[in-house]
Amino acid sequence: MHLLFKELSDNHEITVYDTNEWYGEKGNFRVLQFSNDATQGAMDLNDSERVMFEYPRAIIHLMEFNDPSFNEVFLIGHGIGTMASYFSEKNFKVAELDEKVVELSKTYFGYSKDNVIIGDGRSILESEETDVYDYIILDAFTDKGTPRQLVSKDFFQITGDKLRSDGSVILNLMGRVDNDTLINAIHSTLRESYNYSKVFSLPSEGVTDIQNIIIMGSYKPINYQARNMAGFNEMTLEEGYIIWDK
Template sequence: MHVLARESSKYNEITIYEAGQLDGKLGKYRCMQFSDDAVQGAMDLNDPKRVVLEYPRAMIHLMEHNHSTFEHVFVIGHGIGAIAGHYSDKRFTVAEIDEKVVELSRIWFHYRQNNIAVGDGRQLLMHEEPRLYDYIIVDAFTKKGSPLHLTTLEFYAIAKEKLRPQGSILINLMGRIKNDRRINAIHTTLGETFAFTKVFALPAEEMSDIRNIIIMGNDKSIDFQPRAMAGFTEIQLDAGHIIRDRVSSLSCMNE
């Protein structure tokens, strides 16, 4: 691994590095990584337009398969801009709380689109017009994990208000597929707002291993083609508790 940059911000400790392999696959990769050692974005330097990581590839399939004519997407969490950068012909609004992430994505990953607003994603989404978006993507991480105020019943109600009738929410998470109180709670809370939900996860050696999990919510049935899901498979989660806003979690939105 060859480190190109290390930066610290109020929200993250960020490393940009190049490596000759990624997840066991040989090549030439440039990666953005936060302090939890999770890769937040990766570029194939031999094919920069290729979407490298499995979770954005799976999300792209779910978006295209369930609403092939979608036009307008709101993204919370920029990373290197893999999904927004993939669609030069669509209208994306990207919310990123960490200005340093935006800066590094432009320097090292050549993100050139002028569609990023720096600020808290929930607050920015609240000011959008109702029924404007076909998809809302939540892909937000800090060194403390997924921000609590982006996982509550009240947040999902805001998201639903901003979605068109056929619109969907897609959430990228890291967690366990069994006995993970937080993951179960997020899924159960989302199910209180949307009539249909599906959960997908990458395989791992042990049931207790932390892995990428995608949750999708919609008010119509959700469809997918297993071969196009980049290794993600549908899973069932146990019931969890309902996550509600707390004064302490909402105050952090203004910090």
């Protein structure tokens, strides 16, 4: 590992490093990582357009398959700018809490767009005009997980107000695939605001494993092709409690 940057920001410790191995694959990779080994972004330096993680590949497929002509996207959580870079011809507005993350994405990962607003994603979204967005994507974490204010009924009501009549919200979460009380609650809360929903997860070796879970809510039926979901499988959740703002 070759360390390029390390600093304690206002929110967490941030590290950027190069490595010649990525989950057993040999090559030339650059990684953005937060505290506790929480990887926020990775780039194949030999193929900068490659999408490294499974979850953005799955989200990209859901977006393209359910609305091929979409154009307006609001994204909470920047990372290294993977999705906004992939859809370079689309209009992305990105909210990111940590200014240092945006700076590092430009310095070390080649992010070239000027579409990131520094601040609280919910507050920024709340100030947007109504009926604007085709998709609202949530990909925001702290060391305690996804902030409650971004998965409450009040938040989902805001997203519904900002989406067009056939728009969708997509959440990237971390949780267990079996009886995760919080994941169940987030899904039940989302269903209070959206007519249709689907949940996807990667295969798990154990029921207690923590991994990416994608939840999509929409005003129209949700479709997908299993072969293009980067290993994610559809799953069924139990009913959960409704999450409200404190």
